[in-house]
Structure formats: structure tokens, C-alpha cells
Amino acid sequence: MTKKIPIAILGTGNIGTDLLIKVLKSSYLECVAFVGRNLNSSGMLRAASLGVNISDKGIIYLEENKRLYDFVFDATSAKSHLINSKVFSKLKKKVIDLTPAKIGPMCVPSISVSDFVEHGNVNMISCGGQASIPIAYAITNFGKDDVEYIEVVSNIASRSAGPATRQNLDEYISTTEKGLSFFTNAKKVKAILNLNPAEPAIDMQTTILAKLKKTNLSEIKSNIDKIEKIVKTYVPGYKVIVGPLIDDSRVFVTVKVKGLGDYLPSFAGNLDIINCAAIAVAESSAKKYYGK
Structure with missing residues (x-):
């Protein structure tokens, strides 16, 4: 694989920020937009210090810059994802949902890796x-x-x-x-x-x-x-x-x-496991659709 897939992360709290660090370590993914609501949050400040493109315009930024990224990790909340998923569907953007919103097919990588490229929206359960x-x-x-x-x-x-x-x-x-x-x-x-x-x-x-x-x-x-x-x-x-x-x-x-x-x-294994699972899903599709 010669080119990393450009992705966006929506949600800059603990899960979103930990996910960002994992994406930065990936051989297949590149975070081109780390999007939330507060430029002074610890997650935003960390992303900025790492040279990652950030925005406090939330999902509006992703609507206005839809050509920037191929798919999105939604690390907001279940209530927010119910709204966000409609926007991404309209934009024809694929989503890996880290909230318990239950919209797309449920995915546990050790059992089956749901193809988010095919389904459009997969849910990482909890x-x-x-x-x-x-x-x-x-x-x-x-x-x-x-x-x-x-x-x-x-x-x-x-x-x-x-x-x-x-x-x-x-x-x-x-x-x-x-x-x-x-x-x-x-x-x-x-x-x-x-x-x-x-x-x-x-x-x-x-x-x-x-x-x-x-x-x-x-x-x-x-x-x-x-x-x-x-x-x-x-x-x-x-x-x-x-x-x-x-x-x-x-x-x-x-x-x-x-x-x-x-x-x-390291005690926050509850956040680590869902992020690791989401990365596994994303990289599986990256290898499938973009080659090794």
C-alpha cells in the first residue's frame, strides 16, 4: 500500500483523542480532520501539538470539506450519532460508529469484521x-x-x-x-x-x-x-x-x-478495547479496498 486512507474523527473527548493517537501509528490510515466544538479542550490541544488539522465547527466542517476525507470515526454520543448518521448518509460518507447508537450492523472483529465500506455505517457496540x-x-x-x-x-x-x-x-x-x-x-x-x-x-x-x-x-x-x-x-x-x-x-x-x-x-482498557476494535475494522477494509 503506497498511500494512507484519509479519515476524519468526529468527537475530541477521551475516546476520540485516544483513537487519534492510534490512527497516527497506523500504516493504513491518516487523520486529516480532528473535529469537535472546543479548540481549548485537552484533546484539541493535543492534536494541534501533533500537527493534526483541527476544527471546532463540528459536523458542519465535515459537510463543508467532504472531499478531504474518505470515511469518519464518530466518537460523539449515541444521541448525536442519530443526527450525524443522516448527514453522513446524505454526503455518502462511510462511518465507523463508536457510540451505542445501534444504527449499522454490529461488529466484533474477533467474530466477524463488518464491512463498513459495503454497509455505510457499522456499530462497535460498546x-x-x-x-x-x-x-x-x-x-x-x-x-x-x-x-x-x-x-x-x-x-x-x-x-x-x-x-x-x-x-x-x-x-x-x-x-x-x-x-x-x-x-x-x-x-x-x-x-x-x-x-x-x-x-x-x-x-x-x-x-x-x-x-x-x-x-x-x-x-x-x-x-x-x-x-x-x-x-x-x-x-x-x-x-x-x-x-x-x-x-x-x-x-x-x-x-x-x-x-x-x-x-x-493503561487502566482505561474500556476505552482502549473499543478503539482497537474500530482500528481493526478500518484497517481490514483499507487492505481489502486499497491493497497492502
Whole structure:
């Protein structure tokens, strides 16, 4: 590949800024517009210091400069994306959605990489979804077995949950549950998110409980080992730390996600995992449509 794909990032908070640093390290992507509303925000100042083109005109800037970029990462909020997606559709711009807006097809790279170039808008679900769905998928024999119930509890550091994350809590729960149900065929699902104020800050940990009609520990462990290795190819800090444990028909697994520390502290694995997943999707399409 001789030329990087020009992309824009809409949203300059914690997720958007960490995403920017990851894009700057990519061999396939180039950020040509980092767009938000406040030129004095920490994200904007960081981008400016790195020589990245910035704007505080929000989506209006992307409308006025549509020839500048090929596709967009939307790192705003679920409510904002409902509006933004209509604008991008009108502009015929492709979008990777990092909010829990549930508009495009859901994507978990370790299971399937949704083609955002083909679909126009793909959804990265949520941080808890990216952490839990691969394991839930493996426990349920890659979505083939009859699953009675799945419950997921994610614990993240309060300091890693910015304003957009807190505003999106209802959407986070519903989108995570929808993703769990879609990828595992579970009849009943439940997602819980706990913000932990402990100091020093905790790493992200997610516990998955699945109730199956039948269980096979050796098969489940083999499946989990396989999926963990795949996730680690794009999220190096992803690790199974407990399980799988089986109690009657219930399976328990806990994973920890340690961030790369590109922009935020390493304990913010919840932000790191969804950004790493988004980069994996973008680079997959870059290789497919633009060559290596």
C-alpha cells in the first residue's frame, strides 16, 4: 500500500483523542480532520501539538470539506450519532460508529469484521460488548448451542468514564444486551456496568456468566483459548484471568483489559478495547479496498 486512507474523527473527548493517537501509528490510515466544538479542550490541544488539522465547527466542517476525507470515526454520543448518521448518509460518507447508537450492523472483529465500506455505517457496540461478546460466543460453542441466559458485569475505573460515557449509560446497556443476544442466540441477556472510584484506579474487568442446557469444560476452554488469541492480535492487553469455571449448568469467565496507554492511562482498557476494535475494522477494509 503506497498511500494512507484519509479519515476524519468526529468527537475530541477521551475516546476520540485516544483513537487519534492510534490512527497516527497506523500504516493504513491518516487523520486529516480532528473535529469537535472546543479548540481549548485537552484533546484539541493535543492534536494541534501533533500537527493534526483541527476544527471546532463540528459536523458542519465535515459537510463543508467532504472531499478531504474518505470515511469518519464518530466518537460523539449515541444521541448525536442519530443526527450525524443522516448527514453522513446524505454526503455518502462511510462511518465507523463508536457510540451505542445501534444504527449499522454490529461488529466484533474477533467474530466477524463488518464491512463498513459495503454497509455505510457499522456499530462497535460498546466497550463491555467488545470485552464480553467474544467470550460469550466461545462459551456458547460459537453461537450454535441453545443458551438459556447470559449475564455480563463490567467494572471500570470512574476516571475512565467521561461525560459521553455517562450520558450513554442507558444506550450502553441496551446495545450491549442486543449484541450479546445477536452473537450467541441467548434467549435472555443482562448487562451491568459498575463505575469504581477506587484509588489507585482499577483495570477494566468483565465477568461473563452463561447458563447452558449442556456444558463441556474441555470444549469450552478450547474455544475460549482460540478466541482470546484472536482478540489479543488487535487488543494486546486482553486476558482471561478467571475460568472457565463450571457450576452445574453455569459457566463463569472473567477477563481483564489493560490499555496500551496511547493517550489515557493503561487502566482505561474500556476505552482502549473499543478503539482497537474500530482500528481493526478500518484497517481490514483499507487492505481489502486499497491493497497492502
